[in-house]
Amino acid sequence: MGSRLLHTHGGLGGRDALGIAFAALFLTLLAAAPAGAAIYPRTAAPQLPVSSSKAQYAVFAVNDLGMHCFQKSYAGFMILPPANNMKVQVFRRGSEGASLVTSGIKIQYSVIGNTYSAGKTDFWQYASSYGYPGLKANVGITGNKLSGTMTWSSKDRWWIATAIPVTPYSDQLVFNPLQTVKITVRSTKTNKVLATQPKVVIPVSDEMRCDYCHGPQNTAASILQAHDAGNGTHLYADLQAGVRHACSECHADNALGKPGVPGVKPLSQAIHGFHADKMTMTTVTPSCYTCHPGAITKCLRGRMAAIGFTCTDAKCHGSMRTVADTQAAGRQAWLQEPTCAGCHGATYAENPGQLYRNSYLANGPENMNGKKIMCEACHNSPHAEWASTMSADNAEPINLQGQATYIRDCRTCHGGESGKIHGGGGG
Numbered sequence: 001m002g003s004r005l006l007h008t009h010g011g012l013g014g015r016d017a018l019g020i021a022f023a024a025l026f027l028t029l030l031a032a033a034p035a036g037a038a039i040y041p042r043t044a045a046p047q048l049p050v051s052s053s054k055a056q057y058a059v060f061a062v063n064d065l066g067m068h069c070f071q072k073s074y075a076g077f078m079i080l081p082p083a084n085n086m087k088v089q090v091f092r093r094g095s096e097g098a099s100l101v102t103s104g105i106k107i108q109y110s111v112i113g114n115t116y117s118a119g120k121t122d123f124w125q126y127a128s129s130y131g132y133p134g135l136k137a138n139v140g141i142t143g144n145k146l147s148g149t150m151t152w153s154s155k156d157r158w159w160i161a162t163a164i165p166v167t168p169y170s171d172q173l174v175f176n177p178l179q180t181v182k183i184t185v186r187s188t189k190t191n192k193v194l195a196t197q198p199k200v201v202i203p204v205s206d207e208m209r210c211d212y213c214h215g216p217q218n219t220a221a222s223i224l225q226a227h228d229a230g231n232g233t234h235l236y237a238d239l240q241a242g243v244r245h246a247c248s249e250c251h252a253d254n255a256l257g258k259p260g261v262p263g264v265k266p267l268s269q270a271i272h273g274f275h276a277d278k279m280t281m282t283t284v285t286p287s288c289y290t291c292h293p294g295a296i297t298k299c300l301r302g303r304m305a306a307i308g309f310t311c312t313d314a315k316c317h318g319s320m321r322t323v324a325d326t327q328a329a330g331r332q333a334w335l336q337e338p339t340c341a342g343c344h345g346a347t348y349a350e351n352p353g354q355l356y357r358n359s360y361l362a363n364g365p366e367n368m369n370g371k372k373i374m375c376e377a378c379h380n381s382p383h384a385e386w387a388s389t390m391s392a393d394n395a396e397p398i399n400l401q402g403q404a405t406y407i408r409d410c411r412t413c414h415g416g417e418s419g420k421i422h423g424g425g426g427g
């Protein structure tokens with residue numbers, strides 16, 4: 001530990017000040033923006049009429065997470081590749097009920113005004129080093145592009161496009177982490193457009209500021225050298241020899257389904273545990289926003305953010321120490337996260353043993369339960385729960401029900417105006 005402390009001075013000497021200056025610059029920029037407003041361009045929610053119950057289909061499209069992050073540069077190592085997951089459920093409206101459409105349709109997605117990614121990130125230059133040999137530019141790690149066709153998952157009962165390699169840069173290179181996708185539903189028989197969801201947020205950011213502390217120049221080299229000094233590895237020598245490493249080669253990472261090397265801590269445990277006592281080196285608040293997007297991106301922007309909750313609330317993730325220690329005590333990173341039920345109680349619980357993003361309504365009116373309506377269809381992704389503080393997120397509920405809040409108007413799917421959903425029956 002002593003040598004590590006010494007190395008802290010050797011490795012970061014002189015660069016801390018710059019890092020802090022950078023942080024200060026960002027804070028200044030933030031201070032100049034109106035209170036509560038983000039400084040990247042907001043997309044105004046389209047003012048559409050209440051979608052009338054005459055429309056035959058209701059299209060619910062969501063990103064699985066409130067924000068995906070990726071690295072500006074993969075020249076030194078890889079934590080996570082660019083990869084967003086979009087999910088869609090389509091209901092055919094009826095007078096009394098509605099039916100989940102599971103076949104006979106084709107669902108296309110297309111990121112709006114953002115048609116390429118290569119060059120906006122250098123990922124494809126190095127993809128083969130990280131175990132994705134032959135991956136063509138602009139193609140994600142599961143084969144999907146910035147536009148394409150979704151596949152039906154009979155297991156999950158939703159349509160999905162995984163690992164869309166989207167970046168927060170439009171084709172004009174304007175930074176906006178709330179990129180949007182157009183969803184088009186067609187009949188497979190006639191190819192006619194049956195319904196659309198014109199603007200759905202696909203949130204992504206590369207605001208990962210390791211450079212605040214590891215230095216703005218040679219950030220990756222500084223990180224690898226620190227790693228080698230602390231753990232007896234030779235990641236930096238490897239890099240100089242042209243061999244690049246993904247952290248998940250050695251550290252288990254459930255986000256990528258990588259088991260890691262036995263005896264080495266899972267990546268989330270290693271990174272949060274090691275840095276827990278280093279965060280005073282920046283002034284970013286909450287400190288999570290140094291590595292997670294971010295002071296500008298403001299990943300946390302949903303209903304709970306609106307009333308002042310932050311990442312570190314005890315019923316949310318807690319401190320960095322907590323994020324690490326809970327793993328030491330057996331929590332599986334990415335697979336076990338805070339729950340809605342933790343604050344809202346059992347009536348609003350996730351399905352047993354499941355994350356919110358993989359749960360479905362279970363205690364609604366008769367016939368609405370089971371693997372039928374995903375929680376996210378009515379409430380949106382975690383961290384961006386409707387009503388979101390960002391208008392771009394609210395375009396979908398406005399389009400569906402004419403209100404910028406969670407889906408509460410029964411007419412979105414079938415007859416009947418209002419009433420309770422949860423506890424209305426079922427299990």
Ligand code: HEC
Pocket residue numbers: 004007008009010011012208209210211212213214223224226227229230231274275278279280281282290291
């Ligand atoms: C708030 C400051 C801060 C930030 C932000 C930060 N680090 Fe660090 N990091 C440190 C300090 C201090 C050390 C110890 C330096 C040393 O040993 O030279 C360190 C060391 C490391 C190590 C070596 C660990 C070991 O066992 O010795 C790795 C790997 C690392 N950081 C990765 C990252 C990555 C990746 C990011 C961005 C996602 C990041 N750090 C962001 C401060 C920071």
Ligand code: HEC
Pocket residue numbers: 077078079227230231233235245246247248249250251263264265266269270271273274
């Ligand atoms: C070749 C294998 C290997 C690779 C690749 C690797 N690590 Fe490690 N790392 C280790 C080993 C071994 C340790 C020491 C055992 C431990 O702490 O789990 C370690 C320790 C760490 C620690 C210190 C944990 C602690 O509690 O002291 C951090 C932080 C870390 N690694 C981050 C990273 C990051 C970030 C990457 C990718 C840039 C990475 N590692 C890539 C093998 C590796």
Ligand code: HEC
Pocket residue numbers: 079080253254255267268269271272275286287288289290291292311312317318319320323332333334335336337
């Ligand atoms: C030093 C950089 C750094 C800081 C600061 C940081 N994180 Fe992370 N965090 C990471 C990295 C890197 C990953 C992704 C690891 C992976 O690929 O699995 C991650 C992943 C996570 C995950 C998903 C994995 C899991 O453990 O379930 C959660 C939750 C998380 N962070 C919460 C937080 C919270 C809360 C804070 C602030 C209290 C925070 N992080 C601060 C680097 C950081």
Ligand code: HEC
Pocket residue numbers: 303304307309313315316338339340341342343344356379382383385386406
């Ligand atoms: C840390 C505690 C906490 C967690 C975790 C939490 N919430 Fe909340 N939530 C609140 C509080 C407090 C309110 C405000 C209650 C009020 O206004 O009566 C609220 C309000 C809401 C509302 C608005 C209710 C209304 O009728 O206006 C919705 C919807 C909601 N939460 C959904 C969720 C979902 C979905 C999750 C899980 C992804 C979640 N919440 C997780 C604390 C939490």
Ligand code: HEC
Pocket residue numbers: 091096097098099100365366367368372373377407408409410411412413414416417418419420421
């Ligand atoms: C996301 C779309 C959606 C929304 C919004 C919705 N429902 Fe439903 N509802 C369904 C589906 C799907 C069924 C199942 C029909 C079936 O399989 O028979 C259903 C069935 C029902 C049924 C049973 C009727 C039957 O014949 O099966 C009742 C009662 C009901 N919903 C009440 C409500 C109420 C009250 C609201 C508003 C508070 C509401 N629903 C909002 C999708 C929705």
Ligand code: HEC
Pocket residue numbers: 340341344348349350351356359360361362373374375376377378379406407408419420421422423
């Ligand atoms: C068909 C739309 C729909 C689905 C699907 C749905 N909800 Fe809700 N949710 C609502 C409505 C409407 C309310 C307002 C209160 C009510 O009706 O019970 C609500 C309220 C909530 C609240 C806020 C409760 C409070 O204290 O005010 C939480 C938390 C919540 N839901 C979580 C979930 C979770 C978790 C799931 C999946 C297991 C889910 N919801 C699925 C429509 C839905």
